Amino acid sequence: MLTLLPRISRRKLLQAGTFGTLGLSLTDLVGSDEANQKADLTPAADACVLIFLNGGPSHLDMWDVKPDAPGEIRGEFSSIATSLPGYLMSEHLPRLAMQAHRSTVVRSMHHGVNNAHAAAVYAAITGHDRGEIGGGTKPTDYPTPGSVLSMIRPPERNAVSHVCLPYITKEGAQGPPQPGFFAGFLGSQRDPLFVLKDPNAADFGIPELTLQSGVSADRLATRRALVEQIDRRLSGESSPREMTGLQGRAIDLLTSSEAQAAFRIADEPDTLRDSYGRNIYGQSTLLARRLIEAGTRLVTLSWAPDANATWDTHGSNFKKLKETLLPQLDSAVSSLVTDFDERGMLDRTVIAIMGDFGRTPKINKNDGGRDHWNYCYSLMLIGGGFRKGLVYGASDATGAFPARDALIPGDIVSTIYHQLGIRHDRMIYDRQSRPFRLVPTGDVVADLITQKF
Numbered sequence: 001m002l003t004l005l006p007r008i009s010r011r012k013l014l015q016a017g018t019f020g021t022l023g024l025s026l027t028d029l030v031g032s033d034e035a036n037q038k039a040d041l042t043p044a045a046d047a048c049v050l051i052f053l054n055g056g057p058s059h060l061d062m063w064d065v066k067p068d069a070p071g072e073i074r075g076e077f078s079s080i081a082t083s084l085p086g087y088l089m090s091e092h093l094p095r096l097a098m099q100a101h102r103s104t105v106v107r108s109m110h111h112g113v114n115n116a117h118a119a120a121v122y123a124a125i126t127g128h129d130r131g132e133i134g135g136g137t138k139p140t141d142y143p144t145p146g147s148v149l150s151m152i153r154p155p156e157r158n159a160v161s162h163v164c165l166p167y168i169t170k171e172g173a174q175g176p177p178q179p180g181f182f183a184g185f186l187g188s189q190r191d192p193l194f195v196l197k198d199p200n201a202a203d204f205g206i207p208e209l210t211l212q213s214g215v216s217a218d219r220l221a222t223r224r225a226l227v228e229q230i231d232r233r234l235s236g237e238s239s240p241r242e243m244t245g246l247q248g249r250a251i252d253l254l255t256s257s258e259a260q261a262a263f264r265i266a267d268e269p270d271t272l273r274d275s276y277g278r279n280i281y282g283q284s285t286l287l288a289r290r291l292i293e294a295g296t297r298l299v300t301l302s303w304a305p306d307a308n309a310t311w312d313t314h315g316s317n318f319k320k321l322k323e324t325l326l327p328q329l330d331s332a333v334s335s336l337v338t339d340f341d342e343r344g345m346l347d348r349t350v351i352a353i354m355g356d357f358g359r360t361p362k363i364n365k366n367d368g369g370r371d372h373w374n375y376c377y378s379l380m381l382i383g384g385g386f387r388k389g390l391v392y393g394a395s396d397a398t399g400a401f402p403a404r405d406a407l408i409p410g411d412i413v414s415t416i417y418h419q420l421g422i423r424h425d426r427m428i429y430d431r432q433s434r435p436f437r438l439v440p441t442g443d444v445v446a447d448l449i450t451q452k453f
Contacts, residue, residue, distance in 0.1 A: 040152075040421065040422055040423035040426055041418065041421045041422065041423060042421060043153070043419065043420055043421025044348075044384060044385030044418075044419045044420075044421075044449070044450075044451045045348050045349060045350045045383070045384030045385055045419045045420055045421075046297070046348045046349065046420075047292045047296065047297050047298065047348070047349045047350070047384075047420075048145070048149075048297070048298045048299075048349065048350040048351075048352065048384065048416060048420060049285075049288045049289075049292060049298075049299050049301070049336065049349065049350070049351050049352070050125070050145070050298065050299070050300045050301065050352045050354075051285065051301045051303065051332075051333060051351070051352065051353045051354075052121070052124075052125065052300060052301065052302050052303060052354060052355065053303050053310075053311045053329070053353065053354065053355035054117075054121065054169050054178075054302050054303050054304035054307060054310065054311060054355065054356065055117065055303075055304050055307055055308065055309070055310050055311030055312030055313075055355065055356070056117070056120070056311055056312055056313075056355050056356050056357045056358060056359060056372055056373075056377075057311045057325075057355040057358070057359070057377075058311075058313060058317060058321065058358060058359035058370050059107070059358040059359065059376070059377045059378040059395075059399060060073070060074075060075060060358070060359065060361060060370070060399045061075055061077055061090055061092075061317070061318070061321055061326075061359075061370075062089065062090050062093060062321075062326070062378065063089060063090075063105050063107060063378035063379075063380060064107045064378045064395055064399050065077070065079040065088050065089065065090055066397070066398065066399055067079045067088065068397075069361075069397060069398055069399075072362055072363050073361045073362060073363070073398050073399070075317075075318060075363060075368075076318040076322075076368065077090050077091050077092060077318065077321075077322070078091045079091065080094065080097055081097070082097040082098070082100035082101075083097065083098045083099065083100045083101040084100035084101050084103075084389050084391070087100055087105070087391050090321075090326065092321060092322055092326035092327065092330065093326055093329070093330045094330065095330045095331065095334035095335075096329070096330050096333055096334050098334070099333075099334055099337050099338075099382065100389065101388060101389045102337060102341075102346075102382055102383070102388050102389070103380050103381065103382045103386075103388070103389070103390075104380070104381040104382070104386040104387050104388075104390045104392060104448055105378060105379075105380050105381075105390070105391045105392065106378060106379050106380075106381070106392045106393055106407060106412070106448070107376075107378045107391065107392070107393050107394055107395055107402075108376065108392070108393025108394060108395060108402035108403070108404065108405050108406045108407055109358075109376065109377045109378060109379060109393075109402075109406075109407055109408070109409070109412070110374060110375050110376055110377070110401075110402060110406055110407075110408065111123050111124070111129050111357070111374055111408055111409050112129050112131050112132075112374065113129065113131060113132055113356075113357070113374055114132075114357070114372050114373070114374040114375075115132050115134075115372065116132055116133070116134030116135075116171075117134075117171060117178065117307035117308075117312070117356055118134045118135060118136065118171040118175075118178045118179055118307070119131065119132055119133050119134050120356035120357050120372075120374065121169075121178050121179070121180045121307070121356045122141065122142075122178070122179040122180040123356075123409050124180070124354060124355070124356050124357075124409045125144060125145070125180035125181070125300075125409075125413070126141070126142040126143070126144065126145075126179075126180055126184075126409075126413065126439075127142070127408075127409050127410035127412075127413035127414065127424075127439040127440065127441065127442050128141075128142040128410075128439075128440050128441075129408065129409060129410065129441065134171065135171070135176065135179075136171060136175070136176025136177050136178065136179065137176070137177050137178065137179040137180075137181070137182045137184075138179065138184070139184065139185065139188075140184065140185055140430075141179045141180070141182065141184030141185065142184050142185070142436070142440070143182070143183045143184045143185065143186045143190065143428070144162075144164075144180060144181050144182060144183065144184070144192070144300065145298060145413065145416065145417065146161070146162025146163075146164070146192050146297065146298035146299075146300060147162065147182075147183035147184070147186050147190040147191065147192070148186070148417070148422065148428065148438065149161070149162060149297045149298050149420060149422070150162050150190060150297060150298075151186065151190060151428075152421075152422055153297060153420065153421060153422070154297070155295045155296065155297055156295065157258060157294070157295035158258060158259050158295070159258070159259055159262070159291070159294050159295030159296045160193045160259065160262075160291070160296055161296065161297055161298075162192045162193070162296065162297055162298040162299070162300070163192055163193045163194075163195055163288075163291055163296055163298075163299045163300070164181050164192040164193070164194050164195070164299075164300045164301075164302065165194070165195040165196070165199075165284050165287065165288070165299070165300075165301055165302075166195065166196065166197070166198060166199065166280050166281070166284045166301070166302075167196065167302055167304065167305045168181065168194055168196065168302075169181070169302040169304050169305065169306060169307065170305065170306040170307070171306070171307050172306055172307060172308060173305075173306045173308065173309070175306065175307070178307065181300060181302065185430035185431065185436070186428070186430070186431075187431050192300065195263075195287070198280045198283070199265050199280070199283035199284050199286070199287045200278055200279055200280050200282070200283040204263075204265060204266070205263065206263045258294050258295070259294060259295075261294065262290050262291050262293070262294035262296070263287070263290070263291075265283060265286060265287050265290060268286060268290075272286070272335075272339070273286060275331065275335045276331060276332050276335045276336070277327075277328050277331040277332050277335075279328055281301070281303055281328050281329075281332055282328060282331055282332045282335075284301050285301060285332040285333070285335070285336050286332075286335070286336075286339075287299075288301060288336070289336055289339050289340065292340075292345070292349055293343065293345065297420075303329075310325060311325060311355060313325075313359065313369055313370060314364070314366055314369045314370070314371055315366040315367050315368075315369040316366075316367045316368065316369060317359065317363070317368055317369045317370045318368050319367070319368070329353075333351070333353060336351060337351065337382055337383070340383060346382070346383040346384075347383060347384070347385070348383075348384065349383050349384055350381065350382075350383055350384030350385075350386065350416055350419055350420070351381070351382040351383050351384070352379070352380075352381050352412075352416060353379060353380045353381075353382075354379035354380075354412070355377070355379070357372055357373060357374040357377050358373045358374070358376060358377025358378065358399075359371065359372070359373050360372070360373045361373070361398040361399050361400045373400075375400060375401050376395045376396075376399060376400055376401050376402050379412065381412075381416075381448065384416075384419050384420075385419050385449050385450050385451050386419070386448055386449055386450075387447075387448060387449060387450055390447075390448070392405060392407075392445075392447065392448060393405035393406065393407065405447075407445065408441065408442055409442070410424075410439050410440065410441045410442020410443075411442040411443060411444075411445050412442075412445075413439050413442060414439045414442045414443055414444050414445075415444050415445050415448055415449060417438065417439065418444045418449070418451075419449060419451070422438070423438070424438055424439040424442065424443070424444060425437055425438065425439070426438050
């Protein structure tokens, strides 16, 4: 005779805790839609690291320098040669300049949002440009790419499918969470794992992925087998139903040494950690590499606790860039590129470095600041089948407007999806089974990639 166990809460059964402030269980996190677990295309890349410079990085002081422009536009920085003949970058990105021959730099981006960071961030990450509609995240938002990727191309190994770190960026210090980083109409069970701790801290760890004391891996495996046995008897089926399968995947994560090891950043050599930068962003970038190496499909790094905290340089633009922002970015991204390349992973991993918009060509009087500028900005793409040594598009003489080959965020998002094996024009469905085109506006830009289609 079969004796049913007392009801066990999912938290006690899986010891998964909750993630961030969202109350997601580990089972929710790894849940997948079987009907959608199929890539549309032959993927050129298996994973992506999105380094999002939240607040709006100054294209004129980074990737699109104007050494011949008047001083009130050119700014305080000098330009330096890069590893790509004829292409110049800011003097404060010396290491990244030596990666230019591996990079695609787009200097002709634009979109329709100039005021609200939230709306610009959302457009840049999802490709859904809805204009100046600000505010926090909503359940009707288009999903972040990691949510889509986890649905269509879940990890092949026992890895967390997609991760966002080190902040849930707010729209202002007291504002709501920005849209663009969540699953939106796909449902909160597809939100990323938010790692909201500083990987640079000595006590960094993720207890949510650790078994409770006294619950061994063998005991958890036995519990899994018992739950599956009960499920089969109650359902009359020869194999467990879907929910039990999802619980099993969660248990696999909890007992996977590889998944556990991905977060042990202290295992890295001190010299490598120093190379990335001993700060929250440098170590978050290193953690992103460890997660991708362990099988995670997409890691998003949002470079600000709130929209105004870092790259939103309305005041003291040159001081902030020179003393903090550009050196940290230079160390983190150049180390990530080298690290992936040395591990043989760069060709199959997209590294995307972008922000919500650029900064004004004319310097303001707020201690040399630059204001929001959506009419023209730049971004950088490396690895994952993007062309090497390509400078795509151009801005006019002052960096104010695209002079040729203008692109919108939907074009970039579509091309990244294409590289990851997902059609940008496929239909995805909300919780009410209503269809939506994955990227509402935009197309794959064939000139950016090496793969022919």
